[in-house]
Amino acid sequence: MPLGPSSRQLSYFMEVLRTGSVRGAADACNVEPSVVSRQVAALEADLGVSLLERRGRGVVPTEAAELVLAYCRDRVAGNDTLRTQLLEIEGLKRGRLHLMVGDGFVDTVMRLVVGRFCGEFPGVEVTVEVGGTSETVRALAEDRCDLGLALSPPTSSAIHVVSQRAHPICALMAPDHPCSRIEAPLTLALLQKYPLALAAPGTGLRTLIQSAADDECVELRPSFVSNTVMPMKHYAEAGLGLTFLSAQAAATELADGRLIARPIANSILQSSRVQLIVRDRPRLSPALTRLIRTFDESQYFSAANDPQPMDGR
Structure with missing residues (x-):
């Protein structure tokens, strides 16, 4: 009775998908391309399905390959879990x-x-x-x-x-920013009138802020964009404008009085x-x-x- 795919077959198969080509997998594994090809072919023969389609100089996975890849990941995760469980005996x-x-x-x-x-x-x-x-x-x-x-x-x-x-998102600004003197939670309609530093598109924070703006039909046009938090805080601290972050993300600056945080009147940002x-x-x-x-x-x-x-x- 077949015992299923071998670790060697699966290892080469995963490397082909990772690198996008048989040659790339061979280079990564320090073997000849023919070795990789034979192992992948053997895997396809054992499973009775086609796993790779040639596209130019590379390959792309078939629908069956996606299932095998998921199996590989579960197998690797299971091995890691077993290894860690055995190490538990040694007290981590x-x-x-x-x-x-x-x-x-x-x-x-x-x-x-x-x-x-x-x-x-x-x-x-x-x-x-x-x-x-x-x-x-x-x-x-x-x-x-x-x-x-x-x-x-x-x-x-x-x-x-x-x-x-x-984890509500607030408006962060320098203490002398005009919005710092407003008692009530700030609206996005008001904040859009000032220079803004926003998180880069594709980040979770930017997606959340964009959802809030879309919900209120407000267009937020940034003057400054960053994919990390620190430059956004520096922007606000320098008095160049304000930014959107949680109070936790600026805990040190808030404690030192270099920035202040004001709540925003938006349910999406308040309920994050x-x-x-x-x-x-x-x-x-x-x-x-x-x-x-x-x-x-x-x-x-x-x-x-x-x-x-x-x-x-």
């Missing part, structure tokens, strides 16, 4: 974890969670990668990361929400949430379970850790 002395975190969350996550975890389990290699909301969801679904922290991610059957909390997400699977690895527990113990998802919008007076 070794292992690997990959987090993908939104840019605005990095400082707080490092201070409250990752630093604590690394101090307690120095043998576990922790990778923190900055990624946007859509990128984080995609990476989890494809098993390219273990845990994500994202701003109002889209619903996905492949993703499970571990924890979440309210930060979510801790994993791929939906029956069992998480011990290392990942322990990291999630560290999030809980740090009270990261407690509202008490969020600076509140301030009027600067």
